[in-house]
Amino acid sequence: YxxxxxxxxxxxxxxxxxxxxxxxxxxxxxxxxxxxxxxxxxxxxxxxxxxxxxxxxxxxxxxxxxxxxxxxxxxxxxxxxxxxxxxxxxxxxxxxxxFPGVTLPTPDYKDLHQALSEAYNHFNLQNDEIFLTKTLQVYEMVNVRHGLMVVGYSYAGKSQALASLSRGLTSLSATHLEKKTHLFCMNPKSITMGQLYGQNDMSGEWTDGILSKIFRTCANDPSDDRKWLVLDGPVDAIWIENMNTVLDDNKKLCLVNGDMISMSNAMNMVFEVQDLAVASPATVSRCGMIYMQPESLGWRPLVKSWYNKLPERLQGSSCARALFDALFEWLVDPTLEFTRKECTRTMSPVNDPTIIGGMLRLLGTFMEQVATPRDIEEGENEQDLQMWIEGYFLFCLLWSAGAIIDYKSRIKFDKWLRAEIGQGDKDKKKKDVAMPHKFLVQWPEKRTLYDYVFDQEENKFMDWMDTIPEYKVNSDSAYHEIIVPTTDTIRYSFLLERCAKNFLPLMFIGTTGTGKSILVKDMFLNKIDRECFVPIFLQFSAQTSANQTQDIIDSRLEKRRKGVFGPPIGKHGLIFVDDTSMPELEEYGAQPPIELLRQWLDYGGWYERKKDNVE
Incomplete structure (x- = not known):
């Protein structure tokens, strides 16, 4: 060497x-x-x-x-x-x-810093020092290597770093300091190998795949704009080995039909991956690496971005902001640590920012009604506002950090959280400790925390069973159609309805026979407004493929305009995927139907397989 x-x-x-x-x-x-x-x-x-x-x-x-x-x-x-x-x-x-005594001069990125700051504001991101450093590392790597991998778990900021950098460089192109940047994103595991690279059809005629078509278009583009092909999905030997000639010094994509497409100097191949456990050393050695850790960013930037989405009345209230700050700083870290060390989580792997991201989305659904003023005296209004924020904060903390642990752990968590906020049986350690904040809202002590919901009208926590009228069985109902309300069905129906009306994706996790499917089907068929929502049911099995999933969903939608599909105008689609984990694992552990759904949740669409257009 x-x-x-x-x-x-x-x-x-x-x-x-x-x-x-x-x-x-x-x-x-x-x-x-x-x-x-x-x-x-x-x-x-x-x-x-x-x-x-x-x-x-x-x-x-x-x-x-x-x-x-x-x-x-x-x-x-x-x-x-x-x-x-x-x-x-x-x-x-x-x-x-x-290199003793050698000190590096600081690179001058003044213009790029300013452009990135504007991009962060546009995407409602925080100009965090670690995130900025990683974004600049991506920029430096793009200039050195034509193939690079951004590695890290969810909520590390991989996609947002690329999007922000792309927007920042594009804004600098106006002053000719940089070049305009175009992103082409796809999930390589959401389609078959033939649809990715191209294949011969039944008549023997060659059809370009999605990647090869985009690659060819970018290679033939005479402009010097930067073009980044972003492949956001698991890297495994099934599809990545075909990229080896692109990633080494040849810089050519070799297709099955003998075509060789040369990569232009303005192009970069960018891979977004969770880990490289099944990637071959040949692939790893060919790419530049940027590793991003969710733990280094933490959950605080998420909270700051969430503040910017609050209704104006809450944003302008210094009392509400101070209360939120106090509650987040006091309770979030100890709660995450307790559930990580003392409890058994049913979801794995899951990191802290993911849990808090879910909590903030749920909490955001209650903020509109919290921000609605009441016609009462100012002093009472402030006290009410404090009680509402406390109640909803505790409720959402419980149904995020406390929702992904098993039943035995929930009993432990119940005792711990009561002691932590100074309610219930305090342990000896907590008796002499001054609480950062005294709660006006009190949790009843008869049952566990999971058996109560915060009621804004009553300004207190109420038993789930008290929130519904007395149930009477309809004499005309068939036996299998009767669903008797219990605490479990009421609370999960409430959370499901809350998420559905606010367009938040929700996942129910549990063993067979716990009533997940019945609960969702009852909600979709009997409780949602059919004038606003169109229910779509998907049943996954071991043989389900990504193409079948895409075809079933597409068949239930209407074509709005070129490249845009959706439910009938004026309605929203609600998709229920039953047995999500059932599709058979590929050789290296990927599940294409789930990757297709992930691409849709991340990018809002997928590729139409016949014409290579993004829907």
Whole structure:
């Protein structure tokens, strides 16, 4: 490696190539020995080659700069984005030992910072230092590598970083500081291999796939606009191996019919993946890596963005904002820690921002009615507002962090939360501790917290059974049609109706025979307004394919205009997917029907398989 590096560096115009090449090899050797072992770490020849390329580009741009600084900048630009938080300090130590006394000048991204700030405001994102750093790392990686992978779990900000960067670069194109950027997004697992890359039809005629059509269009586009092909889905050997010729120095997409499409210099292949557990080393070594951790962002940026969506009356109320701040800071972290350590979660894996994101969506559905003023004296109105915010906050905290734990854990959580907010049987530790906030709303003590709902009219928590009229069985009903209301059916129906009316996706998790399907079907058939909603039922089985799923949903929709389908005008579609986890796992664990639904939830559409248009 040192010999190859030395020759390459001399060819780029470096004078001290031998020393620098040895430093590159030493860096990777120490990294492989000292840092943690991750699927997306690669210290092979391709990694060395990418550092050499980055250093060569920097040398051409700054021919008079100190060579040590150029090499250190190249090593950091290529490697720093892929390391986990716990490995960063070790990497910084290795680099400082190999390059003693070398300090890097801060790059001037003043215009890009301003453009990104405007993009964050447009997407209602927070200009968080960690998020900004990761966005800039994507920008630097795009300039160095034509193929890159943004790796990390949900809520790490992968999609938003790409969208914000794309918008920021496009806004800079007006002043000719950057180039306009176009994003082409798809989920490669939501369609078959033939529909992705192209295939011969029954008559033997070649039909381009969705990816090959977009790739061909971008390659033939004479403009110098940036074009990013974003493949947002699991990476596995079934489809990614065909990309190897694109990702290496050939930069050509080879199709089954013998076509070879060359990639233009304005194009980049971007992969958004959760992990690279089943990706081959050949693929990993060909791509630049940016690793994003949800834990490093945390849940606080989500809350700040949520504040911007509140009704104006609540946004203008300093009392409401201060109360929300106090409740979030006091209760969220201890609740997440308790459910993580002391309880058994039924959903796995799930991270903290995902839970709080669900809580904020549910809490947002109550804010319109909280913001509606009452015709009473000002002092009482403020007290009422405090009680409403407290009640709904506790209710939504319970049905987010406390909703994904099993029954035994719920009993533990009930006792813990009561003690934490200073209600019920306080444990000895809590007696002497001053509470950050004293609740006006009190939870009744007869039953568990899960048996009560906050009632805004009464300003108190009420038993679920008290919220419905007395049930009488209709004498004409068939036996199998009778659903006797219980606490369980009432509360889950309430949450389902709340989410359906506010267009929030909802997932019921439970073992067989707990009444999930009956509950949803009863709601869809008997309780929703048929003038506003069109129910669509899907039953998944082991043999369900993504194409079947797409065809069933499309068949129930009408064509509004070119590329746009929807339910009849004036109505909303409600889709119920039964047995969501049933589709058979592929060789590497992907489930295409679920990936199709995820693409729809993320991007609001899918590709029409006949004409390659986005619906």
């Amino acid at each position: 040192a010999m190859i590096g030395e020759i390459s560096l001399f060819s780029f115009g470096f004078l001290d190539g031998r020393t620098l090449a040895r430093k590159i090899v030493a860096t990777y050797k120490l990294c492989s020995e000292q840092l943690s072992s991750q699927d997306h770490y690669d210290y092979g020849m391709r990694a060395v080659k990418s550092v050499l390329t980055a250093a060569g580009n920097l040398k051409r741009r700054y021919p008079d700069e100190d060579e040590m600084i150029i090499m250190l900048r190249g090593i950091i630009d290529v490697n720093l984005p892929k390391f986990l938080t716990q490995d960063l300090a070790l990497f910084q130590g290795i680099v400082s030992d190999l």
